[in-house]
Amino acid sequence: MTQSSKKNKSSQTSKNNPWIELIQTVITAVILSFGIRTFLAEARYIPSSSMRPTLEVNDRLIVEKISYRFREPIRGDVIVFNPTESLEAENFKDAFIKRIIGLPGETVEVKAGKVYVDGEKISEEYIFEAPNYNYGPSRIPENEYLVLGDNRNNSYDSHYWGFVPKNKIVGKAFVRFWPFDRLGSLYEQPIYLK
Structure with missing residues (x-):
């Protein structure tokens, strides 16, 4: 048997062997899945009521990871982020989901049930109820x-x-895919200044 006929027989065997095809398919799927989850988007679920009424416990959503490579996060974006140093010091390991209210260089204050950014009250139609605490004024550092x-x-x-x-930002939450009766975008109301 010649060298070229050995190669042809070996390549035909791998093409006809269902186990080899299955292994190749699984490896390809794992690589694609890892690449998509790492660089493009991933699914997340909501474990708490901290984002009510926008997100309910057990809602499922897609977090996209591309847009912040081309633009800065903006006020109103619902983001997923890994624990900050202070949260890590409290032994938090899981990602958080919250809404961006203050941007780098701005001063934020919460008083009398309202949120103020650089002295201007922002409209917040999406909150569950007015905050019953005071905060700030506090200036946000760069980045x-x-x-x-x-x-x-x-x-x-x-x-x-x-x-x-x-x-620490993983990405922007942008669409809820479960439950089906709440399927859709998280950004239906224009609510921000600037």
């Missing part, structure tokens, strides 16, 4: 963000533990 839960009085957020560095 960091102030985040609050939409369920202001039941959210462990920036008014407790500080700001979120940009490098």
Whole structure:
């Protein structure tokens, strides 16, 4: 048997062998899945009521990871982020989901049930109820963000533990896919200044 006929026979065997095809398919799927989850998007579920009414417990959503490579996060974005240093010090390991309220360089204050950014009250149609606490005024450092839960009085957020560095942001939550009766975008109301 010649060298070329051995190669042809070996290549035909791998093409006709269902186990080899299955292994190749599984390996390809794993590589694609890892690449998509790492660089493009991933599914997340909501474990708490801190984002009510926008997100309910057990809602499922897609977090996209591309847009912040081309633009800065903006006020109103619902983001998923890894624990900050202060949260890690409290032994938090799971990612958080909150809404960006304050941007780098801005001053945020919460008083009399309203949120003020650089002295201007922002409109917040999406919150569960007005905050019953005071916060600030606090100036946000460069490359960091102030985040609050939409369920202001039941959210462990920036008014407790500080700001979120940009490098901790995983991505932007943009669409809910479960439950089906709440399927759709998380951004239906224009609510922000600037």
